Amino acid sequence: MFFPEIGCILPCGKNSNGNSTARLLAICILLSGSPSKPLKMINKIVNSIAEALAGVEDGSIVMVGGFGNVGVPRLLLDGLIEQGATDLTIVSNTAGSGHEGIARLIELGRVRKAICSFPRSQGSVVFEEVYRQGRIELELVAQGTLAERIRAAGAGVTAFYTPTAVGTLLAKGKETREINGRTCVLEQALYADLALVEAWKADRWGNLTYNKAGRNFNAVMATAGKRTVAMAHYLVEVGELDPEAIVTPGIFVDYVVQGANDRVENP
Amino acid sequence: MAEQTSTGVKPLGRAEMAARLAADIPEGWYVNLGVGIPTLIADHIPSSREVVFHSENGILGMGPVPAPDKVDPWLISAGRQNATLHAGGSFFHQAESFAMIRGGHLDLSVLGAFEVAENGDIANWATSENDFAPAVGGAMDLAAGAKRLWAIMEHTTKDGKPKLVKRCSYPLTAVNVVSRVYTNLAVLDVTPQGFKVVEMVPGLTLDALQAVTEAKLHS
Numbered sequence: 001m002f003f004p005e006i007g008c009i010l011p012c013g014k015n016s017n018g019n020s021t022a023r024l025l026a027i028c029i030l031l032s033g034s035p036s037k038p039l040k041m042i043n044k045i046v047n048s049i050a051e052a053l054a055g056v057e058d059g060s061i062v063m064v065g066g067f068g069n070v071g072v073p074r075l076l077l078d079g080l081i082e083q084g085a086t087d088l089t090i091v092s093n094t095a096g097s098g099h100e101g102i103a104r105l106i107e108l109g110r111v112r113k114a115i116c117s118f119p120r121s122q123g124s125v126v127f128e129e130v131y132r133q134g135r136i137e138l139e140l141v142a143q144g145t146l147a148e149r150i151r152a153a154g155a156g157v158t159a160f161y162t163p164t165a166v167g168t169l170l171a172k173g174k175e176t177r178e179i180n181g182r183t184c185v186l187e188q189a190l191y192a193d194l195a196l197v198e199a200w201k202a203d204r205w206g207n208l209t210y211n212k213a214g215r216n217f218n219a220v221m222a223t224a225g226k227r228t229v230a231m232a233h234y235l236v237e238v239g240e241l242d243p244e245a246i247v248t249p250g251i252f253v254d255y256v257v258q259g260a261n262d263r264v265e266n267p
Numbered sequence: 268m269a270e271q272t273s274t275g276v277k278p279l280g281r282a283e284m285a286a287r288l289a290a291d292i293p294e295g296w297y298v299n300l301g302v303g304i305p306t307l308i309a310d311h312i313p314s315s316r317e318v319v320f321h322s323e324n325g326i327l328g329m330g331p332v333p334a335p336d337k338v339d340p341w342l343i344s345a346g347r348q349n350a351t352l353h354a355g356g357s358f359f360h361q362a363e364s365f366a367m368i369r370g371g372h373l374d375l376s377v378l379g380a381f382e383v384a385e386n387g388d389i390a391n392w393a394t395s396e397n398d399f400a401p402a403v404g405g406a407m408d409l410a411a412g413a414k415r416l417w418a419i420m421e422h423t424t425k426d427g428k429p430k431l432v433k434r435c436s437y438p439l440t441a442v443n444v445v446s447r448v449y450t451n452l453a454v455l456d457v458t459p460q461g462f463k464v465v466e467m468v469p470g471l472t473l474d475a476l477q478a479v480t481e482a483k484l485h486s
Contacts (some may be wrong), residue, residue, distance in 0.1 A: 049358070066347075067325075067343075067361075068324070068343050068347040069325040069340075069343075069347075070324075070340070070341055070343055072418075093361075100366065112342065116402075117402070117403055117404050117405070118402040118403070118404045119400055119401075120399075120400040120401065120402040121402065122347065124400070128399075128400045129398065131399075131400050132399065132400070138400075138401075140401055140403055141403075141447075142403055142406075142407040142408050142469070143323065143361070143365065143404050143405040143408060144323075144365030144368055144369050144405055144407075144412070145407075146361075147360075147361035147362040147364070147365045148362055148365060148369070150361075151362035162369065162411075163369075163392055163409070163411045164369060164407050164408045164411045164412065164441075165407045165441075166411065166441075166442065167388075167398065167439055167441065167442035168407060168438065168439045168440065168441065168442075169393075169438050169439075170403065170407065179392065201427055210358070210360075211341045212326075212339065212341040212342045212352075212358055213322075213325055213326060213341055213343050213350075213358065214326050214341050214359045215325050215358055216324050216325050216360060216361055217360070217361045218323030218360070219360035220360045220361050220362040237309070247360070
């Protein structure tokens with residue numbers, strides 16, 4: 001990639017070469033020889049979901065935020081359905097409901113494996129059917145272990161010991177160890193190629209806030225994606241968000257798309 | 268329970284069980300209530316007693332179900348019911364929510380159960396090893412992580428099969444964690460010796476309670 005003129009607007013935090021915005025900024029400044037011109041270098045806001053999801057590969061591990069109907073990045077899921085990647089591993093609290101979002105991806109045969117704590121939930125008709133037919137692999141994880149495995153990935157902790165699930169089917173085949181007199185099971189960090197999150201407000205740096213119970217898995221998944229795409233209800237100028245109230249600092253976010261989840265309803 | 272009712276013993280209803288347990292929750296406790304009968308407990312804590320309810324989807328200080336015109340679709344409980352937030356309440360993400368649970372910060376977790384064993388094991392998430400489309404949610408974290416775990420359930424299954432057993436036959440949620448069980452017939456502590464009867468519904472004898480309990484009861 002070549003940036004002939006300073007003043008170019010970079011689309012996002014990480015481009016396809018894996019360069020960070022900071023490095024590109026440095027390259028641009030070097031090329032221009034003048035850092036004094038007004039720049040608007042960091043702009044993670046893109047105009048289309050297609051742009052944010054371009055190049056998502058088959059076989060990707062995809063995290064999807066949401067709990068119940070709250071905080072589900074539905075438009076991004078629609079975008080992923082459109083984008084076409086298949087053989088996906090979906091990491092989410094549930095395996096979707098009805099015939100949209102995750103359930104639709106499963107219905108289309110695009111999901112190889114689901115990593116969930118509560119795949120059987122209200123309206124999970126598609127998952128139940130496909131699971132019964134043996135056409136999807138399920139890794140069932142205790143909800144707190146799921147959250148912590150995601151957090152660990154985002155924090156660079158490769159594995160951790162926990163007493164949760166010791167002595168149960170979910171600890172089968174896993175290494176256990178007694179620590180401070182308590183038996184613990186070793187759990188691995190859970191990384192994602194793509195994290196899809198729903199936020200409330202966002203700015204072009206990718207700083208995010210959430211709305212009430214909508215924070216759920218979104219804020220922790222945002223830290224664990226190699227590519228994190230946030231769908232935000234409102235876009236605000238940099239500086240408008242109270243620094244004390246930013247839940248996800250922009251460093252974790254690669255793309256921001258504006259979109260309202262008009263389908264939040266009583267579950 | 269036919270024999271008991273015919274001799275004048277009246278098992279508690281679900282709301283009465285919830286009220287009985289609620290009476291034992293002191294002011295100042297942070298409490299997570301599971302789905303089913305546990306959810307009813309919140310309704311029986313008087314508003315003058317400050318008890319802080321935790322909902323594992325990321326709420327501390329959760330209040331009761333709102334009036335229909337006060338529903339906020341962004342505010343739901345872990346049981347996916349509409350909820351409210353008390354003054355002083357807060358929101359947080361899943362990892363932080365489970366840090367509260369797994370880090371031992373909750374004073375009490377109340378769970379329903381299929382079975383509780385005399386050694387404190389609990390089975391409450393699956394009824395067979397190859398359960399169809401199994402789902403566990405936060406039960407294992409709550410059972411292993413809270414400072415104390417109380418189970419609340421009917422004393423027997425609908426078919427009269429004991430649910431207080433020597434060893435659980437269903438897949439375990441956690442081992443050796445239940446400290447107290449509230450049923451429609453009795454309150455029992457789990458001790459190193461096994462189940463110790465704390466109280467029984469009026470008119471019930473220890474023998475009659477033992478007759479519907481697989482594990483040996485201690486008085």
